[in-house]
Amino acid sequence: xxxxxxxxxxxxxxxxxxxxxxxxxxxxxxxxxxxxxxxxxxxxxxxxxxxxxxxxxxxxxxxxxxxxxxxxxxxxxxxxxxxxxxxxxxxxxxxxxxxxxxxxxxxxxxxxxxxxxxxxxxxxxxxxxxxxxxxxxxxxxxxxxxxxxxx
Numbered sequence: 001x002x003x004x005x006x007x008x009x010x011x012x013x014x015x016x017x018x019x020x021x022x023x024x025x026x027x028x029x030x031x032x033x034x035x036x037x038x039x040x041x042x043x044x045x046x047x048x049x050x051x052x053x054x055x056x057x058x059x060x061x062x063x064x065x066x067x068x069x070x071x072x073x074x075x076x077x078x079x080x081x082x083x084x085x086x087x088x089x090x091x092x093x094x095x096x097x098x099x100x101x102x103x104x105x106x107x108x109x110x111x112x113x114x115x116x117x118x119x120x121x122x123x124x125x126x127x128x129x130x131x132x133x134x135x136x137x138x139x140x141x142x143x144x145x146x147x148x149x150x151x
Contacts, residue, residue, distance in 0.1 A: 017048035
């Protein structure tokens, strides 16, 4: 039986994070890169987790390494999820800076097209964006697959 985990992402308020945790979320996600509709400052995101609750996933899009490290430390992130054009070199730099887990998001088509280069990502966890599902004009959900590319 596969191990299925749930991450509620794009959280913007501490009370929503508490509701997600109470509902059984395994991870709480906050978009810490600026300029997106659901971006939040680190000072707010650090209020999303409670002792013994789900760990925080800090989501970044092409964030400078130093800024990502500073924000991740400020929120005590357990996972850094990268959604931009970060290279394996950048991911390695982030790995050396903290004990957090790293997830690299890639689009399904890009992964397929770059299949011959997948060896660059061996040893990383890849979050593959499979499809977006819109349930209403207020809520957007995505279907993702997290895999480990083993060496």
